[in-house]
Amino acid sequence: MVDIAQSIARDPVGTTSAATVTITGAAGQIGYATVFRAAAGALLGSETPVRLRLLEIPEAVRAAEGVAMELLDGAMPLLESVDVFDDPTAAFDGAEVGLLIGARPRSKGMERADLLSANASIFSVQGRAINEAAAPAFRAVVVGNPANTNALIAASHAPDVPAERFTALTRLDHHRAEAQLAIACGVSVNDVDGVAIWGNHSTSQYVDLTRATVRGRPAEEVLLEHGHDRRWIDEFFIPKVAKRGAEIIEVRGGSSVASAAHATLRHIRTWLRGTPEGSWASMAVPSTGIHGVPEGVVCSFPVTCSQGRYTIVEPWAIADFSRARIDRSVAELLAEREAVEALDLLGPRA
Ligand SMILES: NC(=O)C1=CN([C@@H]2O[C@H](COP(=O)(O)OP(=O)(O)OC[C@H]3O[C@@H](n4cnc5c(N)ncnc54)[C@H](O)[C@@H]3O)[C@@H](O)[C@H]2O)C=CC1
Numbered sequence: 001m002v003d004i005a006q007s008i009a010r011d012p013v014g015t016t017s018a019a020t021v022t023i024t025g026a027a028g029q030i031g032y033a034t035v036f037r038a039a040a041g042a043l044l045g046s047e048t049p050v051r052l053r054l055l056e057i058p059e060a061v062r063a064a065e066g067v068a069m070e071l072l073d074g075a076m077p078l079l080e081s082v083d084v085f086d087d088p089t090a091a092f093d094g095a096e097v098g099l100l101i102g103a104r105p106r107s108k109g110m111e112r113a114d115l116l117s118a119n120a121s122i123f124s125v126q127g128r129a130i131n132e133a134a135a136p137a138f139r140a141v142v143v144g145n146p147a148n149t150n151a152l153i154a155a156s157h158a159p160d161v162p163a164e165r166f167t168a169l170t171r172l173d174h175h176r177a178e179a180q181l182a183i184a185c186g187v188s189v190n191d192v193d194g195v196a197i198w199g200n201h202s203t204s205q206y207v208d209l210t211r212a213t214v215r216g217r218p219a220e221e222v223l224l225e226h227g228h229d230r231r232w233i234d235e236f237f238i239p240k241v242a243k244r245g246a247e248i249i250e251v252r253g254g255s256s257v258a259s260a261a262h263a264t265l266r267h268i269r270t271w272l273r274g275t276p277e278g279s280w281a282s283m284a285v286p287s288t289g290i291h292g293v294p295e296g297v298v299c300s301f302p303v304t305c306s307q308g309r310y311t312i313v314e315p316w317a318i319a320d321f322s323r324a325r326i327d328r329s330v331a332e333l334l335a336e337r338e339a340v341e342a343l344d345l346l347g348p349r350a
Pocket residue numbers: 024025026027028029030031055056057060101102103104105106122142143144145146147169170172173201255256257260
């Protein structure tokens with residue numbers, strides 16, 4: 001079977017064959033915000049037709065059918081088909097891309113760690129379904145929280161699918177960091193580059209500006225000109241980005257939806273279509289032991305992408321300032337791993 005990334009890379013202008021995309025939690029908020037844009041070309045490009053397979057729990061299947069009806073009502077030229085399932089194995093049949101969104105969101109006052117026991121079992125079931133039914137080229141992004149550890153669980157139950165195909169979403173954090181950096185420097189997001197998110201998609205994440213640039217100059221130098229020193233980065237900027245999810249819940253009255261959908265689409269699009277020359281994105285991926293992060297956790301790193309493959313950026317001399325923060329977030333990932341091991345949720349590949 002042709003890998004969808006190679007197919008897109010080979011023929012970016014017109015005759016790419018349809019891709020099968022499974023979206024879980026399709027009747028939920030992020031699902032609803034994602035499916036229409038996926039059907040309109042924002043996921044795989046405006047040349048690639050899509051076959052959407054929507055997975056929901058039985059209680060929400062009717063709502064998902066309503067979403068499918070609306071998709072049909074859009075008369076969307078790229079939408080080849082849309083089907084609704086409550087059986088994970090049927091939903092992942094032939095899937096080349098999986099957007100694993102379906103899970104409970106947190107509400108006011110909850111930490112993302114509180115979702116571990118509520119959501120983890122979903123991903124063992126889906127990992128097994130993917131192992132059984134997905135296409136050989138399958139790639140997944142896990143959005144449902146705690147996203148990194150849910151991706152680890154899914155991968156552990158899918159031993160026949162390469163582990164590196166299970167990733168988790170930290171692109172939203174990456175976008176948040178770009179936006180806050182641009183605001184602090186009074187420039188457009190188009191003028192900033194090189195931010196990186198390390199570790200867990202949680203408040204322990206390390207938002208790294210050490211390689212970031214603003215109009216090609218070191219971001220820390222430009223921030224200083226705007227009155228923002230290293231202390232400001234540590235005490236204001238990093239927590240601002242890491243706690244943005246809670247701030248949105250506080251202000252909007254519900255967790256991030258459209259920005260999460262947008263980041264999910266960009267994550268897959270970047271993976272399949274590549275990062276611009278000299279630039280990187282942040283993705284949570286199974287650690288290879290690189291950058292001092294042990295194997296056995298799904299950790300966010302700066303990555304470059306080309307032809308459907310991502311590569312964690314080459315190790316650089318990480319300052320003590322950064323090292324301590326990366327290690328703290330990795331320690332949290334290791335603790336989450338221990339917690340799911342204790343719940344017996346890791347599968348045969350663990
Ligand atoms: N990684 C990230 O950057 C972000 C992650 N999230 C997470 O995304 C997840 C979804 O958020 P929302 O869409 O706002 O929640 P929602 O409650 O609006 O929708 C979740 C949907 O998932 C469905 N679902 C639950 N269990 C399922 C299963 N086993 N199979 C298929 N579908 C299932 C529910 O029926 C519901 O329709 C939450 O866990 C949230 O914390 C949210 C924002 C950002």
